Amino acid sequence: MRVLVSPAALCAFGFVAALAAVMQYSLRAYVPGSLEPGGFTLANFAALMKPLYARVFLDTVWICFLTAFFTLVVGYPLAYALVHARSVALKSALLVITVTPLFLGEVVRTYSWIVVLGNNGFVNSMLLKSGLIDQPVQLMFTRFGVVTALVHVTLPVMVIMLAAALSHIDRDYERAAASLGAGPVRAFLTVTLPLSTPGIIAGVTTAFAWTFSAFATPQLIGGGRVNMVSNLVYQLGFASFNFPFAASLSVAGLALTFAVLALLRVASRPLERFGPY
Amino acid sequence: MPPLLSRRLLRLLGGVTVTAILGFLLLPALVVTLAAFNGKAILSFPPETWSWRWFAKAIEYQDFQAGFRNGLIVTGWASSIALVVGAAFALALERYDFRFKRALETVLLSPLVVPHFTVGLGFLILAAQLGWARGYAVIVACHVVLVLPFVLRSVYISLRNLDPRLELAAASLGAPPLRVLITVTLPLLLPGLVSGWLFAAILSFNEFTASLFVTAQSTQTLPVALYNYVREYADPSMAAISVMYIVVTATLLTFANVFLGLAKVLNVEHPR
Secondary structure (H helix, E strand, C coil): CHHHHHHHHHHHHHHHHHHHHHHHHHCECCCCCCCCCCCECCHHHHHCCCHHHHHHHHHHHHHHHHHHHHHHHHHHHHHHHHHHCCCHHHHHHHHHHHHHHHHCCHHHHHHHHHHHHCCCCHHHHHHHHHCCCCCCCCCCCCHHHHHHHHHHHHHHHHHHHHHHHHHCCCHHHHHHHHHCCCCHHHHHHHHHHHHCHHHHHHHHHHHHHHHHHCCHHHHHHHCCCCCCHHHHHHHHHHCCCCHHHHHHHHHHHHHHHHHHHHHHHHHHHHHHCCCCC | CCHHHHHHHHHHHHHHHHHHHHHHHHHHHHHHHHHHCECCCCCCCCCCCECCHHHHHHHHCHHHHHHHHHHHHHHHHHHHHHHHHHHHHHHHHHHCCCCCHHHHHHHHHHHHCCCHHHHHHHHHHHHHHHCCCCCHHHHHHHHHHHHHHHHHHHHHHHHHCCCHHHHHHHHHCCCCHHHHHHHHHHHHHHHHHHHHHHHHHHHHHHCCHHHHHHCCHHHCCHHHHHHHHHHHCCCCHHHHHHHHHHHHHHHHHHHHHHHHCHHHHCCCCCCC
16 A cells, blocks of 8 residues: 555655745745845745736736637537547547647647748748738737647647546437437537536636646747746746746746636536536 | 428538538648658748658757657656556555545646646756756656656546456455456556556657756757757758657557557546
8 A cells, every 4th residue: 555655645745845946936035146046035926016027927817718718619519529420430530630739749739830820831821822912911929829829739638628528428318308309409508518517617727727838839939929927937047047036927827827727616616517427 | 491401401510610620630730741841941832842851851960869869768767657656546546545645636636737837947946956967867757747647547547447346356266466466457457557658658758848947958858959949940850850740649649549449548438
C-alpha cells in the first residue's frame, strides 16, 4: 500500500513546493539588476491594479470565454457524429483526426496557423486569386486570428469530453422520446442535450483553463498586439528579470482561473440535475 | 414537409456541418504540407516549384538535432517515471482507502487546470532556490508532474473495466497476491499501461510552455528549438518539421487505435 502511494505523494509534494515557490516570490521585492529577490512586500500586487495590467487580465478572460464558447459550438456536432457513427472505420477515422492535433504541441500548430493566416498565407492567397479582395486582409496580430487558432488547439479536448458524456447516455431515452412522438430535433433538444450537460460543463471548464495556459499561440499570432497573461509573465521574467512581479501575475492568474472555474460550476449547478448522474 | 424528407434533410445538414468542422481541423495540416514542399523560401499558394530541400535543411539543422536528442532524454525519463508512479497510484486509488486519498488525487490531477507557465515558473524558482543548475532533473520532474494526470486517467479507466472475478479466480486457485498482480492484473491492464505511457511520452516530447521556463540553451527540447526558429526565420524548414511531426503522430495514434482501442482508452465508447 505505502509502496503504491509514496512515489505519487512525492510528486504531489514537488508540485506543491513549486507552486509555493511562486507564491513566496510574489511577495518579495524586486531588486533591479539582481536575480535575488529582496524582502517581503505587497508592492507587486498593488502594481497589478495599474490599468495596463488590468487590461491584459480582462483581455485574457474575454479571449478565454470566446474560445471556450466557439470550441463548444464547433465541438458538439463532431462529438455527436463520433459517438453516433455507424461504421467502425468512420468512427476510427474521426477519432484519429480529432485526437492527432492534441499531441502535436502548441508550437507546430501555431506555426501552421501562421501559414494559413499570414499576409501571403493560404487564406489571403486564395482570396486574392479569386478576386474577392485586392489587398490582403489582416488576420495575423488580431484577436480574431488568435481565437481561431486557440479554438483549433482546444477542440480535441472538448470533443473527447463531450463524446465521453454523449456515449454514456442510454440510447433507450432517445428511443422512448421518439416512440412518444418527438421528432429528431425535439428528441435531441429535450433529451440528449440536457443529458449531456456534465460533458458540456467539463468541456467548457477545461477549454477555459487550457486557453488561459496558452502561450505560443498568443505570442506568435498575437505578435505583441494581442497579449495574454502568459505573455506578460514571460516578458517580465526573461526580458526584465523581474521574477517577483512575474510570480505575482501568475498567482493572480491562478486565483482568477480558480474563481472562474468555481463560478462556472456554481452557475451550472441548476443545469446539472438534468444530467444522468 | 413529410417526415421522411425532413429527416433526410436533417441528415444532410448534419453531414455538411461535420465535414466543414473536419475541414477546419485538417486545414492547417494540409496547408503546412503544401508549404513544406514549396521550392522557394517565400510562401506562395499554390507553390510555383516543388522541392524536398526544406526537409534536408530541417534534418541537418544543429539546434533541431540537439533539441531532438534532449527531448528523447527528457521524454524517456519523464514518461517512464510517470507510468510507474501513475499506475501504482491508480491501483491504490481503485483498490484501497488511505489517508488524504481525495486530497492527493486532487493535487495530482490539478496540473490539468494550472497554467503551464505557472508550473514552469514554479520549477524554475524552486530550482534556483535549491541551488540546482537548470539541468535535466528539473525538466524531468516538471514533465512528470504535467503528464501524470493522463497516465492516471488511462490506467484508472482500464482498472475500472477489469473484471475482478478473474483476480478472485486466480487467488482462489492458490496464487499469492504478488503472483495475481504479475500474472493476471498487469497483463489485463497492458492496453491501459501502454496507452498511458504513449500519451505521456507524446505530451512530454511536445510540451512547450513549461519547458521554455525550465530549459537552458544546452538542454532545450525540440519544441523550444522550434519556437526560437519560428521567431528568427521564416523559411519553410519549420513547415517540413511540422509535416514530419504530423505524419509520425498520426501514425502512432492510428497504431494505438488499432492495437489498443483509443475509444475505450479515452472513454468515448458506450460501455457494453
